[in-house]
Amino acid sequence: METVDSRWRRVRGHVVLAVLGLLCIFPIYWLYATSLRRPGDIYSLSPLPWPLSLESYAGAADKVDVLGLLGNTTLVALLTAAGQLLTGLLAAYAFAAWRFRFSRLLYLAFVGTWLVPFQVTMLPNYVLLSRLGLLNTLAGVIIPTLCSALGVLLLRQHLAGFPKELLEASTMDGRSSWTTLWTVVVPNLRPALAALGILLFVNAWNEYFWPAMVLQRSNSVLQLGLRSFMGTEGDDWGPLMALAGLACLPVFALYLVLQRHIVNGFVRSGLK
Template identity: 40%
Template sequence: MTLTATRPATTKAKPSAKPRRKPFRWPLWVLLALVSAITVSPFVVMFVVALSPPGSPTLPVQWPESLSLKTITDLLSASGFLGWTVNTVIYSVVSVVIILLTASMAGYAFAKKRFPGRDAMMWAFLATFMVPFQATLIPMFVLVSQLGGVDTFWGLIVPTLANSQAVFLMRQFIRDLPDELFEAAKVDGASEWRIYWQIVLPLTKPILATLGVFVFLWHWNDFLWPLVMAQSDEVRTLTVGLASLRTEGAPLAHLMGSAALSVLPCLLVFALLQRYLVNSISMTGLK
């Protein structure tokens, strides 16, 4: 008896279909380009006017024949502008650091701790969203002035540290963190401060960076509260200083140069923290 090997039948693989290209939506691209041009055009005009030579015709009359840094150097050499910039940096950076620390601590307590009146306290804290800042401006000014905080840095910074929006965002982010991490840390004997410092803060870097950008921009561009509290150049911020330049009849080039220099730190902060900002947005809704 002889055995004959039979060759298994082979089936020809069908060629894979090529992925279809997405249609080019040119109306959408045109609309986005138009909106981008409208958004960027004021900044272009601002920088062009700031870099124009003194006395030369510029936008909107005509495009300057050459650009010069004389206006920028004059502003940087002026003691008033540098002082306003330093005051604004102190006001913004100190506020960002303190708000992020206090908001993360409060968010951790509201999200992972159980204590009597927790929900009622959170809702009462969120109710401050409904109260406009202008309604509390005069009572806050009277309170700070009676404590001797007018024209001081602590009077400028402390009343802005109670940020219910930051606490709410931190609470929502920390609430989605797994409880097993905190339970395992407690079993290992970790203290509350160690849990906060080594678990909560590293896991909340995206939301901390996002809040840092928002809080920094808010304080850097804040005008009403510094206008009320800062009554001398020693505490005056950039926004109040630029308004004083306009009332004093400063040249248009100086106004545009001051505005351009004040915008650069905001762009730098956004560029450095953009990665964390995008990550926090992409993680929204994910557990």
């Protein structure tokens, strides 16, 4: 039977978690609250934006192509996440299912690339894109990021605990390695793939530095479109917050759709 002391400890724990949750949510609330204020009330410290106004959203739409920025950013994030997920899955499956010469050394090389700072590789990638004529194009942003050592590392950990009996039974049934991957392995890795997929998508969605290098003279993605409202004479906070709020919505929607798979992926990652 639960004692009074243990009940109070549990209540205190929930209170602490609730306070921390509110502290994490408050910046997001303030972003949307600022975007819904009238232009004259932008610097108001009132917690409630009243009366509500959509002038900031109209101002953002007048200055930049909001739908175009959302579409381009979604395309870049989806293709980047899909490419990293596919290459990570194929490499992790090879490392986990097969035993070949220098496999451990090759895996350590994959992990080592994850430890290399981006600043080391950005110049060679930039020079290569310049020679290929891919600067100021979305393809130039996507192609160098299609492989992720993080995806290989995380998926290999999941596949290391995958029952080898299922792989052997699939081979005995006459299935090829390619068929086994898509009909046996992938259906059992859906939670892990969903969790990794949203992580890769959010990383690609939030990336600023690499698109800023490649798309020097273009504001074709949201991260670069936001700087349209920043100037030497001051920042236009209303439209800036409105566009930033719109940039958050696709990530929120993706998490709501894949929430169950994401939770299962993180729970299973801790079970052996």
